[in-house]
Amino acid sequence: MASTDNQERAYRPKDSISAAIKASMITTGAGAFISTIQNTLQRQNVGAMGMFTRTGSTIAVFGAMGGVYEFTKCASANLRQRDDSWNPAIGGFFAGNMLGLRFRSGPAVFGYGAALGIVLGAFNYTGGALTGYVRDPGVDEVERKEYMRKNRRRPLEDTVTELGEGRGIYAPGYAERRAQRLKENYGIEVPTTPIPASP
Numbered sequence: 001m002a003s004t005d006n007q008e009r010a011y012r013p014k015d016s017i018s019a020a021i022k023a024s025m026i027t028t029g030a031g032a033f034i035s036t037i038q039n040t041l042q043r044q045n046v047g048a049m050g051m052f053t054r055t056g057s058t059i060a061v062f063g064a065m066g067g068v069y070e071f072t073k074c075a076s077a078n079l080r081q082r083d084d085s086w087n088p089a090i091g092g093f094f095a096g097n098m099l100g101l102r103f104r105s106g107p108a109v110f111g112y113g114a115a116l117g118i119v120l121g122a123f124n125y126t127g128g129a130l131t132g133y134v135r136d137p138g139v140d141e142v143e144r145k146e147y148m149r150k151n152r153r154r155p156l157e158d159t160v161t162e163l164g165e166g167r168g169i170y171a172p173g174y175a176e177r178r179a180q181r182l183k184e185n186y187g188i189e190v191p192t193t194p195i196p197a198s199p
Contacts, residue, residue, distance in 0.1 A: 011081045016074035024067035031062025061102055069095035069120075089121025 038055040039046065046054055073091030077083050096116030100109035160171045179190040 011077075011083065013078050014074040016071050016078065019074050020067045020071035023070035024063050027066025028059060028063035030066075031059040034062065035059050057102065061099060064098040065095040068098050085121050085125035088124040089117045091117075092120030093117030095120075 032051065035051045035055040035058040038058060039048075039051040042050065042054065052059070069091040071091075072094040073087045076090045077087045080086070093113040093116065096113035097109050099116070100112035103109075156171060159169060163169055165171060165174055175192040179192050182188050182190050
C-alpha cells in the first residue's frame with residue numbers, strides 16, 4: 001500500500017522560461033527605478049541618461065537576479081517533481097550569485113548566493129508571508145475573527161469586579177454611585193446629568 005507521502009497531489013510541471021521572462025521584466029523595471037534614484041543622488045549633474053550610463057549596472061543585476069531566480073526555482077521543481085522550500089533556496093542561491101558577480105570575487109559570489117538562498121528558503125519554509133502562516137482557505141477570515149472575539153468576550157461585571165471602576169471602565173449606574181459617595185464623604189451635591197451649556 002502506498003504511503004501518505006506518495007498520495008500527495010500530482011505535481012504539475014511549470015513553464016520555466018515563461019516564468020523567467022515575466023520575472024525578468026518585473027525586476028528589470030524595479031532595477032530601472034532604483035537606478036533612477038541612484039542617478040538623482042549623484043553629486044554632479046549627469047543628466048537623465050545617467051541612469052543607463054552611470055548606474056545602468058543596477059538594472060542589469062536586478063533583471064538577471066529575477067530571471068535566474070524564477071528559472072532556477074521552476075526548473076528545480078520540475079526536475080525534483082515536488083514543490084517545497086528547497087526550490088526557492090536553490091533559486092535564491094543562483095540569484096545571489098548574480099549579485100555576487102558584480103564584485104568579481106569568488107567568496108562574494110558564494111557568500112551572496114548562500115545568504116540569499118538561506119533567506120528565501122527559510123521565508124518559504126515558514127509560510128511564505130510576512131504575516132505568518134496562511135490559515136485554512138475554507139474558513140472566512142471575518143467570521144473567524146468575529147467568533148474569536150465572541151469566544152473571548154468577558155461580561156462587564158467580571159471586569160469591574162477585578163479591576164474596579166475608573167480609567168475608562170464604568171458599569172451602568174456609575175454616575176449615581178459617584179454622586180452618592182461624594183455626598184457621603186464630602187457633603188457635595190453633584191448632578192448626575194450634565195448641566196446644559198448656556199446659550
